Amino acid sequence: MDVYPVNQYDPLMPGIMIAIVAVVHVFLAQFAVGGGMLLCYFQWLAMTGRSANARLFVHGYFKWLVLISFVAGAVTGVGIWFTSIQVSAFTIGGMIRNFHWIWATEYLFFLLEVFAGYMFYRYHQKISDAACMKLLVMYAFAAWMSLFLINGIISWQLTPGGWIEKHSILEGFFNPTFWPSLFFRTIVALTLAGLVACIVVNTMQSLDQEAKRKLINYAAHLLVPMVLMPILGGWFLLAMPADSRGWVLGGSPTMNLFLNISIGASLAIGGYALIGLYLQRLYINGATATLLLMLAFGATAGGEFVREGSRKPYSIRYWMYSNGIHPxxxxxxxxxxxxxxxxxxxxxxxxxxxxxxxxxxxxxxxxxxxxxxxxxxxxxxxxxxxxxxxxxxxxxxxxxxxxxxxxxxxxxxxxxxxxxxxxxxxxxxxxxxxxxxxxxxxxxxxxxxxxxxxxxxxxxxxxxxxxxxxxxx
Known part of the structure; x- marks a missing residue:
C-alpha cells in the first residue's frame, strides 16, 4: 500500500495551492492553443490579400504568444507538478502509471510546438509566406494535439468509463466526457485567442482606429463558435455520473454557484462578441477587451472548480478517493x-x-x-x-x-x-x-x-x- 506524505499549509487548504496554479496554467495553455489557430487564420488573410495589416498583426501578436505561453505557461506547468506532488502525489502517480505513454506522446507534441514556434519567431522575416504558414500550421496542430491528449487524461478522472472493469487505456482515454470536453475546450481556446487579439490590436500604435476595428472584427470570427457552448455544456452534464450532476445542479451550493459564475461570464462575453463585434462590427478599446478577458478568466476558474469538485468523493472516480485511499x-x-x-x-x-x-x-x-x-x-x-x-x-x-x-x-x-x-x-x-x-x-x-x-x-x-x-x- 503506497503512502505519501501530505504537506499542510494551514490556514490555506492544500487544494487551493494546486487550484491557483492550475487555473492560471489552463488559462494560458488554452490561449496558446487558440493563438496558434488565430495566427494561421491571420496568415491566410495576409496571403490572400483580405487584410492589409494582417501580416503586421501576425508578427507582433506572436511575440506576445511566445512571451506568455512559452514562458509563463511552462513555469505554471512545472508549478502544477510541484504543487500536486506536495499535496496529492498518489493521484499524480496513478495518472502517470496508467497513461505514461500518452504523457510521453504529449511531451513530443509540446517539443514540436516549441520547435515550430521558435523557428517562426526566428525566421518569419526571412522566409516565404508559404513557409510561414507551414510553421504556423505545425505549431497550431502540435498545440491542439497536446490539448487532445491531456483532455483524455483529465476527463478520465471524472468518467473513467469501461476502464474500471477492463483497465483498457483506450476505454479510459476515450471516456464518456472526452468528446464534449474536447470540443468545449477548443472553443474556449479560440475565445481566449480572440479576446487577447483585441487587446494586442489596441497596442499597435501605427494603426488608426478604423484599421484596428477591421482587425478586431476579423478576430471576432473566432468568438462565433461560442454559440455552441450551451449544447456542449449540456452534453457534458448528461455524460457525467448522476450524483456528480446532482452536486453541480444544486446538491452542492458552492459548485452550483461556480457553475452559474462560469455560465454568466460566458453569456456576457458571447453576447457582446456576437452582437457587438461580429454582427455590428463595432470597435472595442483595450480596456473593454481586458475586462472581457478577465470575465473569461473567471469563467475558466469556475469551470475548473466545477470539474474538480464534481468528482467528489473521488480523485479518480470509482478508483481512488480524494485522500489517496482506494475503495x-x-x-x-x-x-x-x-x-x-x-x-x-x-x-x-x-x-x-x-x-x-x-x-x-x-x-x-x-x-x-x-x-x-x-x-x-x-x-x-x-x-x-x-x-x-x-x-x-x-x-x-x-x-x-x-x-x-x-x-x-x-x-x-x-x-x-x-x-x-x-x-x-x-x-x-x-x-x-x-x-x-x-x-x-x-x-x-x-x-x-x-x-x-x-x-x-x-x-x-x-x-x-x-x-x-x-x-x-
Whole structure:
C-alpha cells in the first residue's frame, strides 16, 4: 500500500495551492492553443490579400504568444507538478502509471510546438509566406494535439468509463466526457485567442482606429463558435455520473454557484462578441477587451472548480478517493488501522499534547489534509465546532452518509477516537482530557457506527448498488 506524505499549509487548504496554479496554467495553455489557430487564420488573410495589416498583426501578436505561453505557461506547468506532488502525489502517480505513454506522446507534441514556434519567431522575416504558414500550421496542430491528449487524461478522472472493469487505456482515454470536453475546450481556446487579439490590436500604435476595428472584427470570427457552448455544456452534464450532476445542479451550493459564475461570464462575453463585434462590427478599446478577458478568466476558474469538485468523493472516480485511499483498501484499514503503512513523522513544530493527539494528527494528515485544514480555510475544527464528542464520533464514523461527497472513514475505532481527541484538543487545549485513556464504551459505540456505515461510498460504480446493498445488510 503506497503512502505519501501530505504537506499542510494551514490556514490555506492544500487544494487551493494546486487550484491557483492550475487555473492560471489552463488559462494560458488554452490561449496558446487558440493563438496558434488565430495566427494561421491571420496568415491566410495576409496571403490572400483580405487584410492589409494582417501580416503586421501576425508578427507582433506572436511575440506576445511566445512571451506568455512559452514562458509563463511552462513555469505554471512545472508549478502544477510541484504543487500536486506536495499535496496529492498518489493521484499524480496513478495518472502517470496508467497513461505514461500518452504523457510521453504529449511531451513530443509540446517539443514540436516549441520547435515550430521558435523557428517562426526566428525566421518569419526571412522566409516565404508559404513557409510561414507551414510553421504556423505545425505549431497550431502540435498545440491542439497536446490539448487532445491531456483532455483524455483529465476527463478520465471524472468518467473513467469501461476502464474500471477492463483497465483498457483506450476505454479510459476515450471516456464518456472526452468528446464534449474536447470540443468545449477548443472553443474556449479560440475565445481566449480572440479576446487577447483585441487587446494586442489596441497596442499597435501605427494603426488608426478604423484599421484596428477591421482587425478586431476579423478576430471576432473566432468568438462565433461560442454559440455552441450551451449544447456542449449540456452534453457534458448528461455524460457525467448522476450524483456528480446532482452536486453541480444544486446538491452542492458552492459548485452550483461556480457553475452559474462560469455560465454568466460566458453569456456576457458571447453576447457582446456576437452582437457587438461580429454582427455590428463595432470597435472595442483595450480596456473593454481586458475586462472581457478577465470575465473569461473567471469563467475558466469556475469551470475548473466545477470539474474538480464534481468528482467528489473521488480523485479518480470509482478508483481512488480524494485522500489517496482506494475503495478496496477501506475494509483492511478498518481492521488494522490507517497508520500501519504510514512511516512519516509529524512535521517539526506540529502542536500536540501527547501520544493520542499525535496519532490523531497523523490520522488527520492521512485522511483529511488533502482537502481540509485543521483550522483555517475549510478547517475541520470550524466545521465541527458545534458538535459534542459523541456527535463527532458518529458523524465521522458514518462520514459517507453524513456528507455524501466525502469518502468513508478508513481506520479503526482507535484511529477515529484519536482524531476526535486531536480536533477537540486543538480548540480547547485541555491536555488532560485529550490524553486520558480511551474508554471501552466510546470505542464500542464507534465500532457500532462504523459497522452500520459499512465500507462502501455513497457513490458507487454502476452495477454495484444492488450487490453492495446486500453486503451491507
Amino acid at each position: 478496496d483498501q477501506v475494509a483492511q484499514m478498518r481492521k488494522e488501522g490507517c497508520l500501519v503503512h504510514d512511516p512519516y513523522p509529524l512535521v517539526n513544530g506540529t502542536e500536540v499534547a501527547g501520544e493520542i493527539t499525535t496519532r490523531g494528527a497523523k490520522v488527520f494528515r492521512r485522511q483529511c489534509a488533502v482537502c481540509h485544514t485543521v483550522s483555517g480555510l475549510n478547517g475541520v475544527t470550524e466545521l465541527t465546532e458545534s458538535w459534542d464528542e459523541d456527535q463527532m464520533r458518529m458523524n465521522i464514523a458514518k462520514l459517507q452518509h453524513t456528507k455524501p461527497f466525502m469518502p468513508p472513514f478508513a481506520g479503526n475505532a482507535e484511529d477515529l477516537e484519536s482524531l476526535v481527541r486531536y480536533l477537540k484538543w486543538f480548540n480547547e487545549r485541555n491536555d488532560e482530557q485529550a490524553e486520558a485513556p480511551m474508554e471501552e464504551a466510546a470505542l464500542a459505540d464507534i465500532n457500532k457506527w462504523l459497522d452500520q456505515a459499512g465500507t462502501e461510498p455513497a457513490s458507487k460504480p454502476p452495477g454495484r448498488e444492488a450487490a453492495s446493498s446486500e453486503g451491507d445488510s
